[in-house]
Amino acid sequence: MSDRFSFRLIARDGAARLGEITTPHGRITTPAFMPVGTQAAMKAVLWRDVRESGAEIVLANTYHLMLRPGAERIAALGGLHAFSGWTGPILTDSGGFQVMSLAPLRSVDEKAVTFRSHIDGATVVLTPERAVEIQRLLGSDIAMQLDECIALPASPEDIARAMRLSLTWAERCKAVFDGSRGGALFGIVQGGDIDRLRIDSARALVGIGFHGYAIGGLAVGEPQAVMLRVIGEVVPHLPEDRPRYLMGVGTPDDLLESVARGIDMFDCVMPTRNGRHGMAFTRFGPINLRNARHGDDPRPLDEQSRCPAARDFSRAYLHHLVRANETLGAMLLSMVNLYYYQDLMRGARAAVAERRFGDFCAETRAGWAGGDLPPL
Amino acid sequence: MSDRFSFRLIARDGAARLGEITTPHGRITTPAFMPVGTQAAMKAVLWRDVRESGAEIVLANTYHLMLRPGAERIAALGGLHAFSGWTGPILTDSGGFQVMSLAPLRSVDEKAVTFRSHIDGATVVLTPERAVEIQRLLGSDIAMQLDECIALPASPEDIARAMRLSLTWAERCKAVFDGSRGGALFGIVQGGDIDRLRIDSARALVGIGFHGYAIGGLAVGEPQAVMLRVIGEVVPHLPEDRPRYLMGVGTPDDLLESVARGIDMFDCVMPTRNGRHGMAFTRFGPINLRNARHGDDPRPLDEQSRCPAARDFSRAYLHHLVRANETLGAMLLSMVNLYYYQDLMRGARAAVAERRFGDFCAETRAGWAGGDLPPL
Numbered sequence: 001m002s003d004r005f006s007f008r009l010i011a012r013d014g015a016a017r018l019g020e021i022t023t024p025h026g027r028i029t030t031p032a033f034m035p036v037g038t039q040a041a042m043k044a045v046l047w048r049d050v051r052e053s054g055a056e057i058v059l060a061n062t063y064h065l066m067l068r069p070g071a072e073r074i075a076a077l078g079g080l081h082a083f084s085g086w087t088g089p090i091l092t093d094s095g096g097f098q099v100m101s102l103a104p105l106r107s108v109d110e111k112a113v114t115f116r117s118h119i120d121g122a123t124v125v126l127t128p129e130r131a132v133e134i135q136r137l138l139g140s141d142i143a144m145q146l147d148e149c150i151a152l153p154a155s156p157e158d159i160a161r162a163m164r165l166s167l168t169w170a171e172r173c174k175a176v177f178d179g180s181r182g183g184a185l186f187g188i189v190q191g192g193d194i195d196r197l198r199i200d201s202a203r204a205l206v207g208i209g210f211h212g213y214a215i216g217g218l219a220v221g222e223p224q225a226v227m228l229r230v231i232g233e234v235v236p237h238l239p240e241d242r243p244r245y246l247m248g249v250g251t252p253d254d255l256l257e258s259v260a261r262g263i264d265m266f267d268c269v270m271p272t273r274n275g276r277h278g279m280a281f282t283r284f285g286p287i288n289l290r291n292a293r294h295g296d297d298p299r300p301l302d303e304q305s306r307c308p309a310a311r312d313f314s315r316a317y318l319h320h321l322v323r324a325n326e327t328l329g330a331m332l333l334s335m336v337n338l339y340y341y342q343d344l345m346r347g348a349r350a351a352v353a354e355r356r357f358g359d360f361c362a363e364t365r366a367g368w369a370g371g372d373l374p375p376l
Numbered sequence: 377m378s379d380r381f382s383f384r385l386i387a388r389d390g391a392a393r394l395g396e397i398t399t400p401h402g403r404i405t406t407p408a409f410m411p412v413g414t415q416a417a418m419k420a421v422l423w424r425d426v427r428e429s430g431a432e433i434v435l436a437n438t439y440h441l442m443l444r445p446g447a448e449r450i451a452a453l454g455g456l457h458a459f460s461g462w463t464g465p466i467l468t469d470s471g472g473f474q475v476m477s478l479a480p481l482r483s484v485d486e487k488a489v490t491f492r493s494h495i496d497g498a499t500v501v502l503t504p505e506r507a508v509e510i511q512r513l514l515g516s517d518i519a520m521q522l523d524e525c526i527a528l529p530a531s532p533e534d535i536a537r538a539m540r541l542s543l544t545w546a547e548r549c550k551a552v553f554d555g556s557r558g559g560a561l562f563g564i565v566q567g568g569d570i571d572r573l574r575i576d577s578a579r580a581l582v583g584i585g586f587h588g589y590a591i592g593g594l595a596v597g598e599p600q601a602v603m604l605r606v607i608g609e610v611v612p613h614l615p616e617d618r619p620r621y622l623m624g625v626g627t628p629d630d631l632l633e634s635v636a637r638g639i640d641m642f643d644c645v646m647p648t649r650n651g652r653h654g655m656a657f658t659r660f661g662p663i664n665l666r667n668a669r670h671g672d673d674p675r676p677l678d679e680q681s682r683c684p685a686a687r688d689f690s691r692a693y694l695h696h697l698v699r700a701n702e703t704l705g706a707m708l709l710s711m712v713n714l715y716y717y718q719d720l721m722r723g724a725r726a727a728v729a730e731r732r733f734g735d736f737c738a739e740t741r742a743g744w745a746g747g748d749l750p751p752l
Binding site for chain 1: 415416417418419420421422440444445449452453454458459460461671672674688689690692693695696697699700702703704705706707708
């Protein structure tokens with residue numbers, strides 16, 4: 001397993017694409033959903049079950065890991081793969097997004113983002129160069145440029161300033177990225193909800209040249225229609241022969257809509273976070289196991305699921321675990337959701353290969369619209 | 377799987393015994409450790425991993441389950457086995473111990489124990505007859521009589537009163553127990569730390585006649601020496617052809633000392649609770665993964681362990697998970713500890729069969745005394 005990063009487009013159905021990414025730690029078929037293992041751990045799910053869900057790549061968060069246990073420490077322990085025990089491909093973000101959302105007392109200038117650690121209060125300076133170095137120390141297969149991601153709504157001036165700063169940082173990241181170990185560096189399109197800025201950002205990044213292109217700064221509070229419009233504007237300016245990654249998205253419907261617009265990669269905490277809160281994603285749509293209607297229901301969540309947790313336990317039991325705040329409830333529902341997201345992507349890939357992606361989306365949405373099983 | 381309860385003594389080494397219990401849901405080799413799945417769930421461990429650890433029987437707590445989701449509800453869902461998905465033997469306690477330790481506003485008289493639910497404040501009356509009925513509704517393989525378990529130290533008068541009340545309740549439980557489905561009912565020896573009362577209790581229970589005999593009211597604050605002395609006094613008054621169960625015990629050393637005195641069954645929350653708090657039981661003794669010494673240690677907890685969690689992850693990673701409060705840390709360390717307890721019992725059984733139980737205890741204690749691996 002020491003192949004260099006590459007991307008191969010296999011099939012297309014409209015704008016939707018079937019592809020394959022090769023990385024030093026294995027291959028990923030796209031469209032791909034990357035579960036989020038923030039602190040080098042999937043919350044409440046064993047790696048064995050992440051793997052069996054069908055996930056081929058996971059995401060780890062640079063911000064958390066640089067603060068604890070530290071990038072140099074992870075490097076000394078052989079990198080994220082050896083450290084965590086996840087042996088497949090790993091994408092790391094740059095830390096920028098979490099600095100903005102989690103760190104107290106942050107400030108941004110041309111040179112760097114400076115912030116206080118939310119763990120011990122230490123002052124940390126994150127430059128584009130350091131963000132790349134940290135990701136090299138972590139041993140990630142796909143590293144992300146440092147960017148400034150601002151919350152929407154924001155003024156056009158602020159959006160433009162952050163977009164231009166992100167472009168400057170993209171150049172600096174590219175300049176110091178060492179591709180000798182076969183990994184990849186992705187640029188991140190910014191520009192908020194302003195199409196013109198988004199297109200400028202995409203073109204400039206393509207001019208710099210990256211292994212893949214992410215669209216950042218979406219799913220930060222704007223309506224889905226705005227997000228999809230921006231994707232539709234940006235994608236035509238991205239090269240066909242590079243993967244496209246929509247960061248931090250999203251609901252199952254967001255995924256289908258985005259695949260339809262040519263997106264190849266996604267990450268989101270939703271399957272595990274919602275699982276911890278008693279919510280299951282299923283082919284019948286989302287199901288809240290906390291609801292009293294499940295309390296006496298001996299039926300499994302979905303007897304046709306590939307996921308043992310969706311098949312082998314009654315809704316009554318899952319309801320009990322959620323109500324009783326048993327960790328096993330979070331474990332089982334997180335597993336159910338990881339399988340569901342992977343199965344959705346698997347279905348999307350098969351549909352693109354057979355040029356029936358539109359039908360697949362319609363059938364999937366009909367299942368959601370049909371709602372949950374009727375009461376017994 | 378519809379065999380009636382029975383017990384067969386296979387071998388003996390001093391007072392230590394190797395045996396086999398048959399239940400409607402399968403066989404249990406003894407000495408056996410029963411992990412505790414209080415609310416019909418093992419905390420932070422999938423049933424699959426409980427099974428793979430070697431556990432042949434688990435314990436569920438009547439007190440919790442009668443309050444939520446309710447015994448009648450579980451019965452309507454097919455009993456605890458169908459409800460939880462644990463298909464092996466299940467022992468249920470009577471609820472008495474937890475009423476004393478968890479319920480607010482409890483009161484005991486000859487007729488019943490009355491208490492407020494800690495969940496919704498409802499007043500609940502638990503009679504010996506109802507305790508047996510609840511356990512029948514749960515479908516347990518081994519039911520326990522209702523007893524009154526008082527904390528030590530206590531006055532001789534209080535200890536004697538509780539012991540005699542427990543005997544009365546033992547008779548009432550026996551009178552209503554329906555053995556037609558092949559399950560068992562165990563009596564519980566009480567009498568605090570007063571040998572004379574303990575012996576009276578044991579003799580009276582044997583006079584009533586039960587499928588097995590538990591020793592309750594120990595490991596409630598008294599020194600280990602007192603507990604072992606009481607066990608030594610009680611065991612000679614229990615029949616050879618029935619299993620002996622020491623309730624709520626204990627540390628690995630407690631288990632060895634008690635097996636040496638003729639105990640066949642144990643239950644304790646220690647492996648899972650301590651696992652959730654960052655503590656691993658190993659052949660090197662207990663290891664606190666929160667300790668900074670593990671932060672850079674690439675070695676597994678124990679490369680010779682049968683447990684994947686003890687073999688496949690570095691101490692540095694486990695340390696990180698514990699420090700970062702990741703659920704995966706609780707999951708992996710609980711698994712490590714369940715395996716360790718099962719392996720300890722497996723070793724004890726093999727040693728009794730080969731009449732080298734004394735050597736086994738000495739070797740095991742030497743491993744603990746040797747302490748953890750030296751720092752790298």
